[in-house]
Amino acid sequence: MSDEPAIDELVRASQRGDELALARLLAAMRPRVYRWALVHTGQPDDAEDITQQALLKLHHGIGSFGFAARFTTWLYAITRRAAADWRRTRHRRLTLLGARPIEEKYAMQHHDSRSRLLQLVREQLGSLPARQRELFDLVDLQGLSPAEAADLLGLNHSTARVHVLRARRAIRARILAVHPHIVEEMR
């Protein structure tokens, strides 16, 4: 990504104890982390919780980051772990309460524009496995190459490519199914 050098500079300054740089780094990374979290959860409030957890871990762990990988790869891994913790906690909570997943509540109240956007994201990405969701977002929606996305996630390039293709296929098949006239004309 083009802002990597500037981010690395902020990381180095933060490691030297420059709090202003750390503040800038946190503010700069928040939208990205939030988007990653949102792709994982589909829930804005949960995504915010995951984001804050991930940024806290960034804050506490930045001294140990050694530039062996890209900073964004490291941060992505932190966010994924925070999302995994969230999934475990959520599952436990739902099991204890015998509750329905919160998605149902959101599905019933997509009356404002924000809820409609969430509904769209959930409809499109909700049925995909987590890996496919994150790779589809990184490659087809954010414009990274499959190799860049694979590096970011610490995956083998061909594995990443397979996930992207499966996600594309699932999403596009659904789109073509809701445009039957297009499919019909193509026969």
Next chain:
Amino acid sequence: MNRVTCAAARELLLDADPVLLRAQRDSALERHLRTCPSCAAAARAVLENDRALADALAELAGSPRAARPRRGRWLAIAAPLAAAAALLLVLWQRDPRQDTAFAPIPLPAEHVPDVPIVNAPATGTVAVMRTSNPNITIVWSLES
């Protein structure tokens, strides 16, 4: 030159890189899309869907890609910040030992800036983070 049938194009549409769906280059699929209105419509539907999804995520994440109302957003933030500032000011005046409290600077509405301004404590820094909720801005105090 290989010709692609509509059935083959439909299969390719499911997997193709989005760049190919714009039909601006010279692959077999792109040549077909330039001559077949039905397949071109299908490719457009896929691209439009991707764009809508990308815009939705960008808008929800509060990243600069999506256009957002600015002034109303910060006015909404400034009001609670000003209220918090007033409260912190009162608390600070009650406790003379308190010299590190950070508080938003209350400003007249006509001078509300695009970004919130807060007083950092003398011994530290603050990180100001916009959230996807226009009514919430997160401020971290990074004290040494």
